[in-house]
Amino acid sequence: MDTPFRKIGSDxxxxxKIEESIELAIRRRDYKAGEKLPTEGQLCxxxxxxxxxxxxxxxxxxxxxxxxxxxxxxxxxxxxxxxSAIDSINLFLELTDDGSLIFDIIRARQLFEPEIAxxxxxxxxxxxxxxxxxxxxxxxxxxxxxxxxxxIIDIRFHSLIASATHNNVVALLMRPIFDNMPKVKRSxxxxxxxxxxxxxxxxxxxxxxxIFEAIKKADPREASHAMLAHLKATEKxxxxxxx
Amino acid sequence: MDTPFRKIGSDxxxxxKIEESIELAIRRRDYKAGEKLPTEGQLCxxxxxxxxxxxxxxxxxxxxxxxxxxxxxxxxxxxxxxxSAIDSINLFLELTDDGSLIFDIIRARQLFEPEIAxxxxxxxxxxxxxxxxxxxxxxxxxxxxxxxxxxIIDIRFHSLIASATHNNVVALLMRPIFDNMPKVKRSxxxxxxxxxxxxxxxxxxxxxxxIFEAIKKADPREASHAMLAHLKATEKxxxxxxx
DNA sequence: AAATTGCGATTTGTCATACAACATTACCTT
DNA sequence: AAGGTAATGTTGTATGACAAATCGCAATTT
Numbered sequence: 234m235d236t237p238f239r240k241i242g243s244d245x246x247x248x249x250k251i252e253e254s255i256e257l258a259i260r261r262r263d264y265k266a267g268e269k270l271p272t273e274g275q276l277c278x279x280x281x282x283x284x285x286x287x288x289x290x291x292x293x294x295x296x297x298x299x300x301x302x303x304x305x306x307x308x309x310x311x312x313x314x315x316x317s318a319i320d321s322i323n324l325f326l327e328l329t330d331d332g333s334l335i336f337d338i339i340r341a342r343q344l345f346e347p348e349i350a351x352x353x354x355x356x357x358x359x360x361x362x363x364x365x366x367x368x369x370x371x372x373x374x375x376x377x378x379x380x381x382x383x384x385i386i387d388i389r390f391h392s393l394i395a396s397a398t399h400n401n402v403v404a405l406l407m408r409p410i411f412d413n414m415p416k417v418k419r420s421x422x423x424x425x426x427x428x429x430x431x432x433x434x435x436x437x438x439x440x441x442x443x444i445f446e447a448i449k450k451a452d453p454r455e456a457s458h459a460m461l462a463h464l465k466a467t468e469k470x471x472x473x474x475x476x
Numbered sequence: 477m478d479t480p481f482r483k484i485g486s487d488x489x490x491x492x493k494i495e496e497s498i499e500l501a502i503r504r505r506d507y508k509a510g511e512k513l514p515t516e517g518q519l520c521x522x523x524x525x526x527x528x529x530x531x532x533x534x535x536x537x538x539x540x541x542x543x544x545x546x547x548x549x550x551x552x553x554x555x556x557x558x559x560s561a562i563d564s565i566n567l568f569l570e571l572t573d574d575g576s577l578i579f580d581i582i583r584a585r586q587l588f589e590p591e592i593a594x595x596x597x598x599x600x601x602x603x604x605x606x607x608x609x610x611x612x613x614x615x616x617x618x619x620x621x622x623x624x625x626x627x628i629i630d631i632r633f634h635s636l637i638a639s640a641t642h643n644n645v646v647a648l649l650m651r652p653i654f655d656n657m658p659k660v661k662r663s664x665x666x667x668x669x670x671x672x673x674x675x676x677x678x679x680x681x682x683x684x685x686x687i688f689e690a691i692k693k694a695d696p697r698e699a700s701h702a703m704l705a706h707l708k709a710t711e712k713x714x715x716x717x718x719x
Numbered sequence: 720a721a722a723t724t725g726c727g728a729t730t731t732g733t734c735a736t737a738c739a740a741c742a743t744t745a746c747c748t749t
Numbered sequence: 750a751a752g753g754t755a756a757t758g759t760t761g762t763a764t765g766a767c768a769a770a771t772c773g774c775a776a777t778t779t
Contacts, residue, residue: 246547246732247732247733248535248732248733252539259571260567260570260571272758272759272760273759273760274758274759282733282734283733283734283735284734284735285528285531285732285733285734285735286732286733286734288532288760288761289531289532289535289732292491292532292535292536292539293535293536293538293539294539295536296495296535296536296537296539296540297539297540297564297567298564299567302760302761303741303742303759303760304489304740304741304742304759304760304761305740305741305742305743305758305759305760305761306741306742306743306758306759306760307742307759307760308760313568313571313572315568315572317564317568318561318564318565318567318568321540321541321560321561321564321565322561322564322565322648322649324503324540324542324561325556325558325560325561325648326644326645326648327503328502328503328556329556329558329644333644334644334645337643337644337645337646338645340595340643340645340646341643341645341646341649344588344591344592344595344641344643344646345587345588345591348587348588348591349587352583352587398587400580400583400584400587401569401572401576401577401580402569402577402580402581402583402584402652402653403580403583403584403587405565405568405569406565406584406649406652406653409645409649410645410649489761490761490762491761491762515729515730515731516730516731517729517730525762525763526762526763526764527763527764528761528762528763528764529761529762529763531731531732532761545731545732546730546731546770546771547730547731547732547769547770547771548729548730548731548732548769548770548771548772549729549730549731549770549771549772550729550730550731550771551731
């Protein structure tokens with residue numbers, strides 16, 4: 234039953250208020266990345282609370298990746314990496330997976346990656362082409378039985394293309410998808426394990442090379458088509474493994 | 477001086493180890509959503525550490541959205557909502573924005589949303605069509621000067637379509653993009669404020685209706701095209717505001 | 720019997736103090 | 750001046766105490 238009365242000072246916990254306060258200061262750039270925050274003692278004085286409260290506030294901020302705490306030294310504003318944000322997403326996907334995650338990942342890649350490859354074909358620099366070429370060589374050189382290693386190289390190939398769009402939002406949002414590729418791979422090889430291996434790295438390599446050539450030629454349509462073909466093949470591989 | 481050897485048991489801090497341990501238990505589903513964790517006192521005994529440490533571990537977990545702590549009651553495994561994960565992403569985007577965020581958002585939408593609309597056209601249910609229809613009515617009924625209100629309805633329209641793909645990954649990853657739409661809107665109206673308003677809700681409505689009709693007809697190609705036209709118009713609107 | 724109230728026990732929130740572990744600085748020795 | 754060492758500062762952990770919120774159960778009221 235709802236009453237007309239609602240909570241007022243939402244965050245009644247002191248550690249919560251102080252967390253907010255420090256977070257705000259960081260968002261306002263009062264403290265920039267790498268800078269040292271006041272010591273626990275100073276924060277106690279500033280806020281007029283006990284060290285317990287300050288420490289718990291700092292702990293929460295560190296858990297969210299906003300600050301790093303170094304024993305004996307102090308608390309510093311984190312050079313914000315995307316890792317903690319990505320981790321949050323991945324944790325959520327893992328915990329809410331009702332079994333559809335793998336298929337959703339496969340489908341999402343088909344939706345997004347062709348377009349990404351197309352944009353990358355337009356925006357890529359020569360340095361990025363170089364990195365892609367190196368990646369192809371690495372895949373060629375990898376031992377045929379080292380599936381995990383190949384997966385890492387595979388992920389990097391697709392990540393490089395996402396980065397080559399020069400769109401930070403795109404590159405960031407694709408990360409959770411790429412992070413889940415090993416799970417997809419594992420699910421494929423878990424089914425037909427040891428016996429007959431459908432895995433054929435030369436096929437993957439061929440697709441990668443086609444995509445690379447299209448991006449090199451700055452041909453978005455062809456890049457997009459090549460990417461879609463690649464992902465369709467991956468999906469077929471996955472579906473075949475379900476029997 | 478760095479040695480080539482690094483710590484193995486990475487988290488040397490007790491609170492970190494205990495955080496990990498509890499997190500693992502949650503990931504393993506030893507404690508399911510809504511369930512109550514042992515009390516602080518019990519955890520102290522279990523791990524053989526002080527309450528300080530246990531409390532800081534719980535605080536970190538709560539900051540990451542894995543548990544909720546209720547004073548006088550206990551710590552419970554959180555009904556995991558996507559909010560904290562999304563917040564992390566949004567915070568990261570905000571803090572690392574070098575000025576390109578708004579443009580990246582606009583571009584990312586053009587990459588992703590046409591495909592999404594296409595998939596939604598194939599997978600939408602009648603209930604979802606109903607919700608979209610209601611949303612169109614809401615937009616029609618909104619006061620012309622209530623731009624913030626219209627933005628909320630606009631966001632919901634696009635969110636509904638993303639959900640109608642029935643792909644959790646897609647719906648989740650689009651959230652940070654939608655959350656930033658108000659920022660884009662504000663940047664448009666900040667430029668030509670008060671004077672001549674380029675804002676014309678009837679245009680938006682027309683696009684939305686086209687998209688809706690295509691999705692209703694289960695025509696992915698048309699849905700995709702309509703969505704792209706909509707987003708191109710939005711981009712033009714944005715670019716016009718830059719002069 | 721059902722609902723409400725009140726009280727005690729449990730649990731989390733905050734404070735204070737003390738000491739350990741680590742980092743930084745200043746000083747001293749060479 | 751260079752290098753090592755002690756002093757100092759800062760974070761990590763432990764303990765004890767009490768406040769504040771919640772919960773469970775019995776007593777009371779209706």
